[in-house]
Amino acid sequence: MTGFTLELTEDQQTLQKWVHEFSETVIRPVASEWDEREETPWPVIQEAAKVGLYSLDFFGQTWGDQTGVSLPIVMEELFWGDAGIGLSIVGTTLGVAGILSNGTPDQVGEWVPRCFGTPDDVKLAALAVSEPNAGSDVSSMKTRAVYDEAKDEWVLNGVKTWITNGGIADVHVVVAAVEPELKARGQASFVVGPEFKGKGLAQGQKFKKHGIRASHTSEVILDDLRIPGSCLLGGKEKLDARLAKARERMEAAKRGEQVQSSREKGGQAAMATFEASRPSVGAQAVGIARAAYEYSLDYAKTREQFGRPIIANQGIAFTLADMKTRLDAARLLVWRAAWMGRNQVPFSSGEGSMSKLYAGETAVWVTEQAIQILGGNGYTREYPVERWHRDAKIYTIFEGTSEIQRLIISRAISGIQIP
Numbered sequence: 001m002t003g004f005t006l007e008l009t010e011d012q013q014t015l016q017k018w019v020h021e022f023s024e025t026v027i028r029p030v031a032s033e034w035d036e037r038e039e040t041p042w043p044v045i046q047e048a049a050k051v052g053l054y055s056l057d058f059f060g061q062t063w064g065d066q067t068g069v070s071l072p073i074v075m076e077e078l079f080w081g082d083a084g085i086g087l088s089i090v091g092t093t094l095g096v097a098g099i100l101s102n103g104t105p106d107q108v109g110e111w112v113p114r115c116f117g118t119p120d121d122v123k124l125a126a127l128a129v130s131e132p133n134a135g136s137d138v139s140s141m142k143t144r145a146v147y148d149e150a151k152d153e154w155v156l157n158g159v160k161t162w163i164t165n166g167g168i169a170d171v172h173v174v175v176a177a178v179e180p181e182l183k184a185r186g187q188a189s190f191v192v193g194p195e196f197k198g199k200g201l202a203q204g205q206k207f208k209k210h211g212i213r214a215s216h217t218s219e220v221i222l223d224d225l226r227i228p229g230s231c232l233l234g235g236k237e238k239l240d241a242r243l244a245k246a247r248e249r250m251e252a253a254k255r256g257e258q259v260q261s262s263r264e265k266g267g268q269a270a271m272a273t274f275e276a277s278r279p280s281v282g283a284q285a286v287g288i289a290r291a292a293y294e295y296s297l298d299y300a301k302t303r304e305q306f307g308r309p310i311i312a313n314q315g316i317a318f319t320l321a322d323m324k325t326r327l328d329a330a331r332l333l334v335w336r337a338a339w340m341g342r343n344q345v346p347f348s349s350g351e352g353s354m355s356k357l358y359a360g361e362t363a364v365w366v367t368e369q370a371i372q373i374l375g376g377n378g379y380t381r382e383y384p385v386e387r388w389h390r391d392a393k394i395y396t397i398f399e400g401t402s403e404i405q406r407l408i409i410s411r412a413i414s415g416i417q418i419p
Helices: 010-037 042-051 056-063 070-081 083-090 092-102 105-116 180-186 236-254 269-302 314-342 351-379 385-396 402-414
Strands: 125-128 144-148 153-164 171-177 187-192 201-206 217-228
Touching: 010 042, 010 070, 010 083, 010 385, 042 083, 056 070, 056 105, 070 083, 070 269, 070 314, 083 269, 083 385, 092 105, 092 125, 092 171, 092 187, 092 269, 105 171, 125 153, 153 171, 153 187, 171 217, 180 187, 180 236, 187 217, 269 314, 269 351, 269 385, 314 351, 351 385, 351 402
Parallel strands: 125 171
Antiparallel strands: 144 153, 144 171, 153 217, 171 187, 201 217
């Protein structure tokens, strides 16, 4: 029996080096350009597909690592290169996660390969959950899915917003309310193929963002979108059973009876996906923070003021020490949560949320300190730290705000349904 170790395996070290080289040679040289253009960096995505970095096989093998650490390694190295381009490369995995979390084996086998396409015909996927009035409060979702039994079709209507790859994706995974009165328990996930673009599914407003500007973010409009019954992830029989159980719970609660507080597996389509993705999102934030820390350290060792490098001043040296400490702590939280998730160890204290919360806030703090260390240079676009600071901020907002992560953690550690 081997002892505890945090040393990466030879395969993990090789993976880390390979992705880092791609980020250093392909992503970083064009990061500023695509940030300014605010467009999807198709040439970079195609190059990633060409070398095997953007593919089902690659992400499948990475996810298959029993330690759970390989995927965070990939995310950290890609986002060390650039967050906007990195998100353009991995944004498809959000849709994939939605299929894996809620789909049947047959649906997974049919749809996941279609999310990536081939190196010669690259495809994208999107996960459509958030709405104009249902961001953190997923239970307030207004998008409706109504079943037409005569035709075995689902009819979807609503507006989704803040959707990565929204409208330009070939495969959209849409979360909608089937029985709104059941709140989150009355929701289901649907997979929508490219043949429905312009036939009930359309791109709405494309957002001009503060950061991650090379990643496409837009509204998705669903207008009497009719899709086959087979597009319901998990299937109708499973959904009916789950809805029946949710109705029983609601009636029991109305009668004042004790109701089991824990959520049954699959009970909330959106939450199941977010829980699985939080450590990976935290790893992205770690990558941004590491980029800013490394750049600041090099700058502080070469920039001279008053006849000596600025790192010789305690104010700078101690700030860099804190940056490195927080960065390493964030990574360890991410790795722990990734290991737990991969090995189906319950997040009994909200460990997934801890990793995302701390990594996101660390990225914002570290990049802000990086600007301060560079002074006036840090505030200009001639230096990358201001872009990293803009990119970092989203990690306290999307995939669950910092406030929502704290709510999840506090409920987990207290056992109390804190409002």
